[in-house]
Amino acid sequence: MRVFEPFKLGSLTLRNHIVMASMGTNLADPRGFVTDALISYYAERARGGVGLIMTELATVDFPFGNAIHRQLSLDGDQYISGLRKLARGVQKHGAKIFIQLNHAGNRSNPQITGAPFPVSASNVPNSRVNVEPRPLTLEEITRLVESFGQAARRARDAGFNGIDLHFAHGYLLCQFLSSYTNRRIDGYGGTFDHRCRFPLEVLQRCRSEVGQDFIISCKVTGHQYMDKGITLTETKRFCRLLDEHGIDAIQVSGGDSESAYHFPVSPMYHPRGCYIKLAESVKKVVNIPVIAVGRINNLDLANRVVEGGKADLVAMGRAFLADPQFPRKGMEGRTEDIRLCIGCNQGCIGRDRTRYLVVGCALNPEVGRERDGSEIRRTKAVKKILVVGGGPAGMEAARASALRGNEVTLVERQNRLGGQLRLAATPPGRKPFLNLIRWYRIQLKKAGVRVLLGREVTPGLIRDLSPAWVILATGGIPLVPDIEGVKPPGLVHASEVLSGRVQPGKKVVIIGGGSVGLETADFIASQKKRVTVIEQLSEFGRDMELYTKRVLLGRLAKKGVTLVGHATVRKAERGVLSVEIDGSMQRFGFDGPLIYAIGYRPNKPTSRWLKETAERVKIGICEIGDCVSPRQLRDAIHEGYRVSENIEECMT
Numbered sequence: 061m062r063v064f065e066p067f068k069l070g071s072l073t074l075r076n077h078i079v080m081a082s083m084g085t086n087l088a089d090p091r092g093f094v095t096d097a098l099i100s101y102y103a104e105r106a107r108g109g110v111g112l113i114m115t116e117l118a119t120v121d122f123p124f125g126n127a128i129h130r131q132l133s134l135d136g137d138q139y140i141s142g143l144r145k146l147a148r149g150v151q152k153h154g155a156k157i158f159i160q161l162n163h164a165g166n167r168s169n170p171q172i173t174g175a176p177f178p179v180s181a182s183n184v185p186n187s188r189v190n191v192e193p194r195p196l197t198l199e200e201i202t203r204l205v206e207s208f209g210q211a212a213r214r215a216r217d218a219g220f221n222g223i224d225l226h227f228a229h230g231y232l233l234c235q236f237l238s239s240y241t242n243r244r245i246d247g248y249g250g251t252f253d254h255r256c257r258f259p260l261e262v263l264q265r266c267r268s269e270v271g272q273d274f275i276i277s278c279k280v281t282g283h284q285y286m287d288k289g290i291t292l293t294e295t296k297r298f299c300r301l302l303d304e305h306g307i308d309a310i311q312v313s314g315g316d317s318e319s320a321y322h323f324p325v326s327p328m329y330h331p332r333g334c335y336i337k338l339a340e341s342v343k344k345v346v347n348i349p350v351i352a353v354g355r356i357n358n359l360d361l362a363n364r365v366v367e368g369g370k371a372d373l374v375a376m377g378r379a380f381l382a383d384p385q386f387p388r389k390g391m392e393g394r395t396e397d398i399r400l401c402i403g404c405n406q407g408c409i410g411r412d413r414t415r416y417l418v419v420g421c422a423l424n425p426e427v428g429r430e431r432d433g434s435e436i437r438r439t440k441a442v443k444k445i446l447v448v449g450g451g452p453a454g455m456e457a458a459r460a461s462a463l464r465g466n467e468v469t470l471v472e473r474q475n476r477l478g479g480q481l482r483l484a485a486t487p488p489g490r491k492p493f494l495n496l497i498r499w500y501r502i503q504l505k506k507a508g509v510r511v512l513l514g515r516e517v518t519p520g521l522i523r524d525l526s527p528a529w530v531i532l533a534t535g536g537i538p539l540v541p542d543i544e545g546v547k548p549p550g551l552v553h554a555s556e557v558l559s560g561r562v563q564p565g566k567k568v569v570i571i572g573g574g575s576v577g578l579e580t581a582d583f584i585a586s587q588k589k590r591v592t593v594i595e596q597l598s599e600f601g602r603d604m605e606l607y608t609k610r611v612l613l614g615r616l617a618k619k620g621v622t623l624v625g626h627a628t629v630r631k632a633e634r635g636v637l638s639v640e641i642d643g644s645m646q647r648f649g650f651d652g653p654l655i656y657a658i659g660y661r662p663n664k665p666t667s668r669w670l671k672e673t674a675e676r677v678k679i680g681i682c683e684i685g686d687c688v689s690p691r692q693l694r695d696a697i698h699e700g701y702r703v704s705e706n707i708e709e710c711m712t
Contacts, residue, residue, distance in 0.1 A: 081377035092133025094142030109387030125163035165232030209265035222275030282338025328403035410605030451479025453685025454533030456700030536660030565652020
């Protein structure tokens with residue numbers, strides 16, 4: 061693969077064409093200093109074979125330019141020693157490292173910074189912060205230009221191989237570039253050249269501090285996909301200016317947190333490589349290396365980008381969360397062992413970083429815990445373990461337990477593995493869930509797990525296997541609403557429709573506006589049927605990550621799905637559902653079954669007799685996943701991993 065060949069970037073030689081994209085971690089300390097956990101996190105990716113690491117954004121104006129609470133800082137020489145340890149921690153494993161310089165502008169939350177309000181090009185607020193910013197004065201712009209320059213010097217002095225200037229994703233320098241946020245009428249606003257002035261001054265000041273041989277790259281927004289936002293035409297003009305002013309490489313991203321559909325961290329609904337065309341367009345107008353990014357989660361796609369000349373380097377972010385070792389696995393010919401990012405966004409962008417939650421991944425429980433050791437430690441005393449349930453929690457518990465050296469049997473009453481993941485993969489745009497099932501099937505076999513499909517757990521099976529521990533991962537079962545006038549089979553759960561066991565009518569009503577109800581509505585509406593979703597609360601998709609929810613709600617709107625919130629179901633009779641909304645009754649017609657998706661409750665079909673048996677023959681029992689409390693994929697997989705880690709401490 062050409063993507064594995066060395067690449068010359070200025071004075072640097074990268075060992076391959078693979079770049080780890082910048083992602084916030086919340087692993088720095090509250091004052092912006094490097095921590096051991098942060099070094100271990102990046103060192104693990106360096107060990108995995110990446111060519112170049114772009115760190116998370118580092119503020120040049122602490123704390124007022126912070127985007128998250130525990131964010132790296134370059135606002136002072138006191139940070140250099142810690143940053144030097146970070147750079148060396150990565151470089152000793154053969155990777156190069158750039159630190160990304162940033163100021164969040166109107167994306168700085170006063171609750172984090174302590175300032176009364178953020179600053180920006182103009183007084184246009186960011187919807188996620190929702191505080192009107194104060195426009196920067198000319199003196200403040202000059203001061204920030206100097207702050208970027210001094211931060212660049214500190215990065216060089218700390219031993220980084222380069223810096224990356226963040227001109228994208230709606231942060232401060234992007235706010236000056238975009239007409240959406242830049243309403244100024246002075247020399248820093250209005251015309252295209254004036255809007256480019258601040259970013260170009262930052263580049264020039266950084267170059268004057270670090271010299272010609274030190275690498276300076278940048279990230280730009282190829283297209284903001286929003287009214288008055290940055291267009292591809294403007295980006296190409298800006299990139300030509302960057303080339304003329306001595307930038308060494310340009311990473312071309314897309315979208316904006318304010319966009320209705322296109323976001324910097326693309327959800328599963330977006331196609332892989334969704335922003336590659338933007339990078340390809342920029343590459344045609346500059347004479348320097350271009351880096352492509354945008355839901356590139358596998359090596360085949362990355363290699364096609366490089367071999368096809370669409371970009372010189374390929375940046376991947378979430379792929380390094382799901383599997384830090386994927387470049388090395390690819391080079392060793394072990395592509396079937398790569399745990400592919402599925403774009404669920406649950407553990408990465410979907411976490412609330414302002415609440416001190418560190419970076420995570422729904423699929424990889426080790427993210428953010430690398431200082432504890434990322435290799436699964438083998439047990440000193442081999443045990444026989446029975447895992448009941450072949451959903452995500454059960455599969456992870458079986459995999460991890462077997463890798464620790466235990467003798468593991470997994471029993472699943474269905475004829476195939478996957479559990480709720482198979483249904484989750486049925487609605488449009490959700491097939492990547494099947495990749496996860498496929499990966500687990502391969503890994504269970506390699507780990508030596510004995511898998512019994514189409515089997516129930518019985519006292520006889522327990523007697524035959526004689527396990528020391530039983531891990532229950534039996535999932536959840538749907539909550540059934542009590543609706544006057546309708547009972548099964550006229551009332552069916554969404555899973556019955558998604559599985560194909562029940563066919564909906566032409567006019568469909570779904571009760572429940574969470575993720576399952578909305579995705580089922582998308583599935584049914586794709587069949588050209590009329591769909592209405594009834595939700596008791598005012599918010600739809602309350603259990604969904606923000607970007608995923610925005611895209612799905614947009615899809616439903618285009619398909620004509622009616623969403624009715626703040627509604628209480630009263631009764632159903634003769635194909636009419638009566639619903640109370642703000643004190644008045646409304647009626648919604650439907651044919652076929654009435655569909656519901658109002659949540660789940662724990663499924664514990666074997667708990668009573670199994671616990672009695674366990675007490676009698678001294679078997680340990682653990683419960684994990686939805687059979688404890690129905691939650692998300694991340695919770696299921698992480699609990700499966702943890703139970704293998706701490707099985708001696710499980711409650712019996």
